[in-house]
Amino acid sequence: MFDIFKSGGIVMWPLLLISITSLACIFERIAYWKDVIKKNDSKLMITVEKYSTISSVDITKQNEISSIPLEKVLLDSLKIIDRSLLTDKNSIDLKLALEISIQSIQSEFGKFSNLFSTIITVSPLLGLLGTVLGLINSFSFIKLGESGVNAQEVTGGISEALISTATGLIIAIITLIFSNYFNSLWRKQNSILNQYCGRFEMLYRTNKL
Numbered sequence: 001m002f003d004i005f006k007s008g009g010i011v012m013w014p015l016l017l018i019s020i021t022s023l024a025c026i027f028e029r030i031a032y033w034k035d036v037i038k039k040n041d042s043k044l045m046i047t048v049e050k051y052s053t054i055s056s057v058d059i060t061k062q063n064e065i066s067s068i069p070l071e072k073v074l075l076d077s078l079k080i081i082d083r084s085l086l087t088d089k090n091s092i093d094l095k096l097a098l099e100i101s102i103q104s105i106q107s108e109f110g111k112f113s114n115l116f117s118t119i120i121t122v123s124p125l126l127g128l129l130g131t132v133l134g135l136i137n138s139f140s141f142i143k144l145g146e147s148g149v150n151a152q153e154v155t156g157g158i159s160e161a162l163i164s165t166a167t168g169l170i171i172a173i174i175t176l177i178f179s180n181y182f183n184s185l186w187r188k189q190n191s192i193l194n195q196y197c198g199r200f201e202m203l204y205r206t207n208k209l
Contacts (some may be wrong), residue, residue, distance in 0.1 A: 008163040009137075011130035015164065016125065019171050022119050025112040026178045032111075035183050039068050040189075044196050047071045051078060052203035069105055069189060070196050076101040094204060096195045102190070116179040120172045127168020127197045134161020 005012050009019050050075040077097035084092040 004163060008167060009130045009134055011126050011164050015126055015167050015171060018119055019122055022171060022175045023097040025115060029112060029182050036069060043068055044070055047201045047204060052200055053207050070193060073101040073105055073193055074200055076104060085098055093175055094201055102193055109189055116175055119175045123168040127165035130164025131161045
């Protein structure tokens with residue numbers, strides 16, 4: 001295994017670093033979304049009903065950090081409204097507060113998305129660079145005007161040079177698959193937030209009447 005890694009050339013080291021980084025981020029995102037999906041299945045409507053009747057006094061007591069995105073959005077929106085009441089006679093509209101809160105949580109949903117995009121782009125390029133360097137090294141065995149060129153060394157060097165390209169493509173493909181999967185979960189979660197925030201808005205306005 002080490003011989004294959006070594007034959008890939010110097011670019012295998014940055015590719016190794018990139019692969020470790022990619023795997024670490026993928027595992028973190030898997031753990032995050034697994035936790036969100038698990039808690040979403042049973043607590044969405046309960047969360048809506050809980051925060052639709054909460055008072056301003058209770059809002060200030062809600063300092064715990066929830067792992068449920070919907071609960072974070074509802075709590076943040078209520079805090080925005082509460083702060084606006086303290087600083088101004090006119091309260092911020094609930095719908096606007098919900099939109100602000102939903103936007104503020106997008107960075108949490110899309111964590112590492114830019115990093116994944118960079119890895120998907122850079123990995124094949126590094127692999128290609130390794131192949132080019134390997135080919136240059138292989139062709140150094142060929143000396144024009146001289147006989148007795150060792151064809152096995154040349155072809156062997158070319159096949160080994162392709163290892164870096166294959167490695168870069170593998171890293172990019174795996175990262176792309178998981179990145180697209182996480183993006184689909186991101187879109188689904190936004191759809192859930194919009195749906196339940198609408199329900200919350202109706203319940204909140206009804207309870208305030």
